[in-house]
Amino acid sequence: MTARRPTAVDILRHLERSNCRECKLPSCMAFAASVLRGERRIRDCPRLTAEAFAALQTLFGADVDEPRTAPTPSEAYGQELMTSLMARMDQVDLAEAAARLGGEMRGSRLMIRCLGRIFELDGAGRLYSQCHVNPWVHAPLLWYVLESAGAHPTGEWVTFRELRHAQDWIRFFEHRCEREMQRIADGDPQLFGDLLQIFGGRPMPDPSNGSFAPSALVIHPLPRLPVLISYWPAEDTFGSKLTLFFDRTAEENLPVESLYRLSGGIVEMLRKIAQRQVALTT
Ligand code: SF4
Incomplete structure (x- = not known):
């Protein structure tokens, strides 16, 4: 029989629930949701007890803490492209880019929302986020900052x-x-x-x-x-x-090639999370 799909609350139940932020996330609930999205592993909570880990394994199966896999060809391509884009970041005025692209400045960094999450870019093109940063996000984001006209959507x-x-x-x-x-x-x-x-x-x-x-x-x-x-x-x-x-x-x-790469990255991300969900429920 297939088990029901695990939820963030199922994971939360086994966490310390102190919201101590040692995992660099704002709360235990955010951590649980991050595990479900495949961005964190259960062991990334430094306060997880051996008993809690064992309970989660029993509940969700042995794959609950599966290590990350090697980069896919698309991720490898993203890393290569990213290196060349980062080398151009010294040409960018981040405050001007924020106004042009619908971002905001947070201190010396440009803050941009991507798929509902916040990413911050510094003057050297390094990307910071509370979630895992994939090359497929990083490369299009750099391209966006360097090249985008910042055109407003028309609704067409x-x-x-x-x-x-x-x-x-x-x-x-x-x-x-x-x-x-x-x-x-x-x-x-x-x-x-x-x-x-x-x-x-x-x-x-x-x-x-x-x-x-x-x-x-x-x-x-x-x-x-x-x-x-x-x-x-x-x-x-x-x-x-x-x-x-x-x-x-x-x-x-974004140029068409980058639109294609970005879409492919979203597909890869969804596939990984969906596979993880299937592994957790079988
Ligand atoms: S480190 Fe663990 S206990 Fe602390 S906020 Fe993160 S998930 Fe909760």
Whole structure:
């Protein structure tokens, strides 16, 4: 029999619940949610007792504290790109970038929201966050700061193939981003919706628009770069369908290749978390 999906509260129950912040997160609840998202391991709580760890293993299975895997090819690409982008950061006035991109200054750092979480960038291009920093976030964020026009979204949604310079990337995008994300959603539509909400997904502004699934959600991988995820689950004889929509201005804020890499990174992140959830429940 398959166990029910573990929740953050299930993990919280076994933590000290002192909100001591030694794990660098604001509370034990934030830590538990971070474990569920695959960003922290249970052992990252320095106050976890051996008894609590054993109880969590019994409850969720041996994979509860699985070590991180080696970087994927996409992550490796991100690291390479990131190094070259960081070398250009001395050209950037962070205060000007904050005004241009919808960020804020926090001391000498530029603060930017990415998928509902806060990231801070210093003058050397180093990225700080309370969650794990993936190269696929870091590289597009640097690109955004260096190159973006900071165009405001217009609310006009277009598919990837409708972007002006998408031609060379359409096949890759549809295969590696949309189809892969669809597979994840098909595996567990409820979990898929939950994950998007954890990453700041909000219902689309105009739910009466029949072009999108009623449950379509808008996420913000970068402040002025919304992505609309429209997923129709399979029904009767109709197969499922998932389409990613970008704002008409997306190419002014990130080049098409970077949009593709960013989308691929989101897919990888969702896949890892979904796999982790499956491992925890079987
Ligand atoms: S270190 Fe452990 S006990 Fe302290 S806030 Fe983090 S999760 Fe809670």
